[in-house]
Amino acid sequence: MEIQAVLFDMDGLIFDTEGLYKVSWQLAASEQGLVLDDDFYRTFIGVQDAECERRVVAKFGDKLDLERFKRVRNSDFHTRRAQGVAYKPGFDVLFGDLKKKGLKCALVTSSALAEVKHHFNGSDYLAQFDAVITSEDVVNGKPHPDCYRMASEQLDIAPAACLVLEDSNNGMRAGLDAGCKAVMIPDLLQPSDDVAERAHAVLDNLGDVTRLLMA
Structure with a gap:
């Protein structure tokens, strides 16, 4: 070569890190009574957050408070990440x-x-x-x-x-x-x-x- x-x-x-991201995204959805399943999350892998968030909004529509979702996701991920990656x-x-x-x-x-x-x-x-x-x-x-x-x-x-x-x-x-x-x-x-x-x-x-x- x-x-x-x-x-x-x-x-x-x-x-x-991918496992950590998945748990945090799914937790943020469940906190609003929504289910972000593994198959849907797999479409996020290798994609920028802004596009992933657009897909979440498209899927859940008015059921989702995006700003609340991002706060919960980020807080959970930062807590998990602080334990070491x-x-x-x-x-x-x-x-x-x-x-x-x-x-x-x-x-x-x-x-x-x-x-x-x-x-x-x-x-x-x-x-x-x-x-x-x-x-x-x-x-x-x-x-x-x-x-x-x-x-x-x-x-x-x-x-x-x-x-x-x-x-x-x-x-x-x-x-x-x-x-x-x-x-x-x-x-x-x-x-x-x-x-x-x-x-x-x-x-x-x-x-x-x-x-x-x-x-």
Whole structure:
């Protein structure tokens, strides 16, 4: 593989956060007597919060007080997050290997910069990324390819020489449509048929990425 850069998603790939988000979104709905089931939540994975909130409003209509929903969701998530968010297995070794090989690395996330800084607090990983793209940097979030195109441009490396690592179908579509190679490491979602057909690989964990790059 002629790869010069690796572009990382964050939630569900580097950090074990998707489960926390799901519980908080579902709690906020149930607090208003509404049911946000697992199937509906799965459509949020890899999507910016503003779009997810639009979908919630479309589903529940006048039954939902959106501002109250956001307050409850955010409060619950911040409480859970304060107890610590774990890195997914294999990230530390993979990131170290990429740096040793001289490959550039970018973080490309649907989360806001404040969330990024909080998750990486206490480590020096964030400062080692050659580019950081967050939800504030693009108008059209994943599954649109804008974020990965922007990362490629900032790194000054052609998309075809970039390897995207994602846990979500929307993120995979964004990376593939940007012209990058893309590998899915599923978290709460398995690859959809269209993603499985186009993916460079579907791996069990981040530790398998090093072996793929060495192949």
